[in-house]
Amino acid sequence: MLKTKNLAGRVVAVTGAGGGIGRELALLCARRRADLALCDINDAAVAETADAARTVGAQVLSTRVDVSDAEAMTRFAGATFARFGRVDLLVNNAGVGLVGGFLDTSRKDWEWLIGINLMGVVHGCDAFLPGMIGPGRGGHVVNLSSAAGVLANPQLTAYSATKFAVFGLSEALRMELKPHGIGVTAVCPGIINTAITQTSPIRGSGDIDQRRTRLASTYAKRGYTAERVAHNILRAVDRNRAVAPIAAEAHAMYGLSRAVPPLARWAAARLAELAK
Ligand SMILES: NC(=O)c1ccc[n+]([C@@H]2O[C@H](COP(=O)([O-])OP(=O)(O)OC[C@H]3O[C@@H](n4cnc5c(N)ncnc54)[C@H](O)[C@@H]3O)[C@@H](O)[C@H]2O)c1
Numbered sequence: 320m321l322k323t324k325n326l327a328g329r330v331v332a333v334t335g336a337g338g339g340i341g342r343e344l345a346l347l348c349a350r351r352r353a354d355l356a357l358c359d360i361n362d363a364a365v366a367e368t369a370d371a372a373r374t375v376g377a378q379v380l381s382t383r384v385d386v387s388d389a390e391a392m393t394r395f396a397g398a399t400f401a402r403f404g405r406v407d408l409l410v411n412n413a414g415v416g417l418v419g420g421f422l423d424t425s426r427k428d429w430e431w432l433i434g435i436n437l438m439g440v441v442h443g444c445d446a447f448l449p450g451m452i453g454p455g456r457g458g459h460v461v462n463l464s465s466a467a468g469v470l471a472n473p474q475l476t477a478y479s480a481t482k483f484a485v486f487g488l489s490e491a492l493r494m495e496l497k498p499h500g501i502g503v504t505a506v507c508p509g510i511i512n513t514a515i516t517q518t519s520p521i522r523g524s525g526d527i528d529q530r531r532t533r534l535a536s537t538y539a540k541r542g543y544t545a546e547r548v549a550h551n552i553l554r555a556v557d558r559n560r561a562v563a564p565i566a567a568e569a570h571a572m573y574g575l576s577r578a579v580p581p582l583a584r585w586a587a588a589r590l591a592e593l594a595k
Contacts, residue, residue, distance in 0.1 A: 320457065320459070320500070320502055320559050321407055321408060321457065321458055321459040321502065321556055321557075322557055323348070323351060323408075323553040323556050323557055324351065324557070325351060325352060326348055326351040326352050326353035326407075326408075327352040327353075329352075329353045329354070329405075329407040329408065330353065330354050330355070330356065330399070330403040330405050330406050330407055330408075331345070331348040331353045331354075331355055331356070331406075331407065331408040331409075331410065332355075332356040332357075332395075332396075332399055332406050332408070332409050332410065332443075332447060333345045333348075333355065333356075333357050333358075333410040333412055334358050334359070334384070334386050334410065334411055334412050334413040334439065334443055335358075335359055335360075335386070335412045335413025335414065336355075336357035336358065336359050336365050336368050336381075336412070337359030337360075337361040337363075337364025337365040337367070337368055338359075338361070338364055338368075338513065338514055339511075339513035339514055339515060339545045340412055340463070340508070340511065340513065340545045340548045340549065340552075341357075341359070341368075341410070341412040341413065342364075342368045342545070343544075343545040343546045343548065343549040344410060344412065344548075344549040344552055344553075345357055345368055345372055346368065346371055346372055346375070346549075347546075347549040347550065347553065348377075348408070348553075349371075349372035349375045349376070349377035349379075350375050351553075352376070352377075353377065353407075353408075354377055354378040354379070354403055355369070355372055355377050355378070355379045355380070355381075356379075356380045356381075356395070356398075356399035356402070356403065356406070357369055357372075357379060357380070357381040357382075358381070358382050358383070358384035358386070358395050358413075359383065359384070359413070360383065360384070360385045360386075360413070361383075362382075362383035365381045365382070365383065366381055368381070369381035378403070380398060380399060380402050380403070382395060382398065385435075386411075386413045386435060386438075386439030386440075386442055386443065387434035387435045387438055387439055387442070388442075389438075389442045389445070389446075392439075392442035392443060392445070392446040393442075393445075393446045395446065396446035396447045396450065397446075399447075400450045405450075405451075405454065405456065406447055406450060406451050406458065407451075407456070407458045407459070408458060408459050408460075408461065408556065409443060409444070409447045409448075409451065409458070409459070409460045409461070410460075410461045410463075410552075411439065411440040411443040411444065411460070411461065411462045411463060411485075412461075412463045413435065413439050414435060414436045414439070414463055414481075415431075415432065415435050415436065415515075415518065415519065416475070416478055416515050416516075416518070416519030416520075417431075417432050417475070417477055417478050417519055417520050417522065418474055418475060418478075418519055418520070418521040418522065418523075418530070418534065419474065419475075419476065419477070419520075419521065419522030419523050420473055420474060420476050420522075420523065421476045421477075423522035423523035424476060424477045424522055425522075428477060428520070428522070429477050432477045432478065432481050433477075433480075433481055433484075436478070436481035436482065436484075436485065437481045437484045437485060437488075440462050440463075440485050440488060441488070444460065444488075444492065448460075448496075448501075451499075451501060452496075452499045452501065455499070455500070456500075457499065457500030457501055458500070458501045458502075459501060459502045459503070459504070459556050459559075460489075460492065460496070460501060460502070460503045460504070461503075461504050461506055461552060461555075461556065462485050462488065462489045462503070462504070462505055462506065463485070463506050463508075464482045464483075464485040464486040464489065464505045464506060464507050465478070465479075465482040465507055465508060466507050466508065466509045466564065466566075466568060466569035466572045466573065467479045467482050468481075468482025468483050468485060468486040468505070468507055469483075469486060469507055469562075469564075469572060469573045469576050470572040470573070470575070470576040470583050470584075470586075470587050471483070471587060472587055472590065472591050473587070473588060473591045474591040474593075474595060475591075482507075485505065486505045486507070486562075489503050489504070489505035489561075490503075490505065490561065493561055502556070502559040503561070504552075504555050504556060504559075504560050504561065504562070504563050505561065505562050505563070506548075506552055506555065506563045506565060507562060507563065507564045507565065507569050507573060508543075508548055508564075508565040508566060508569055509541075509543065509564070509565060509566035509567070509568035509569035509572070510537065510538055510541040510543060510566060510568060511538070511541075511543050511544070511545060511548055511565075511566065512538045512539055512541060512542060512543060512544060512545075513538075513545050516531070516534050516535040516538045517531070517535065521534070523595075525595065530595070533593070534593075537593060541566075543565075543566045547565075548565050548566075551563065551565045552565070572586075572587075
């Protein structure tokens with residue numbers, strides 16, 4: 320099983336590495352001496368992460384990829400194996416948020432969200448796994464689900480649906496890949512202070528600017544950083560965890576949803592009021 324204390328000679332591929340959790344995880348792996356294959360839909364942002372990683376000595380391939388584009392992901396994986404000859408850790412991190420209940424969410428919203436949050440993970444696994452399995456060296460896959468992927472939130476209906484799907488995919492994949500020595504972890508962060516509060520479309524009634532300000536201020540007050548998430552993700556890889564809730568609220572939501580589902584639903588409904 321992969322150990323991440325010293326990643327010298329290892330290659331880590333991260334999607335959505337231009338900001339937030341993906342950026343911090345890429346830089347942490349670089350500091351632990353990994354070489355990196357990074358992609359993001361924002362080329363300037365991923366180029367900036369790549370430069371920062373090079374300054375600590377990493378070899379980096381970085382490119383613009385939209386993870387919802389299967390062909391582009393296949394090209395990204397091909398370029399990665401051509402450059403480095405291996406991938407030890409694949410992190411399907413790229414994802415987008417969308418605030419709104421079912422009645423506020425259009426079919427176009429659903430397609431956009433499913434394309435990135437679910438199919439992005441499918442495309443990442445599809446493109447990289449054959450090259451990870453083939454040599455028989457083992458490795459690890461990290462998929463970013465969410466606390467909203469273990470306890471549904473009625474103000475994040477479509478988002479929750481995609482993150483539940485990623486959770487289920489990860490659980491099944493973990494069992495399938497075990498004979499190949501490849502671990503799979505579903506990472507379920509709680510409230511993490513990243514740009515996701517600025518970029519997620521907000522649907523429904525009310526003053527959208529006010530709702531965004533409230534959302535951003537809740538995340539900022541919580542103050543849990545992407546850097547802390549990155550450390551906790553690598554700890555979960557070291558322990559080969561199937562599920563990694565991150566931040567106290569995610570542990571509580573995961574635990575409650577398993578132990579006392581009615582109480583968990585009550586708490587989720589109260590929490591959702593914050594997003595209205
Ligand atoms: N921030 C949170 O509170 C939180 C909580 C639970 C789960 N997550 C999940 O963690 C992951 C990272 O989120 P974050 O908070 O760091 O968000 P972020 O917005 O800070 O970063 C996401 C990165 O992904 C990139 N990206 C977006 N769409 C893309 C696409 N189609 N193709 C390639 N790259 C794309 C963005 O450009 C950005 O650099 C996401 O999957 C998110 O759903 C975040």
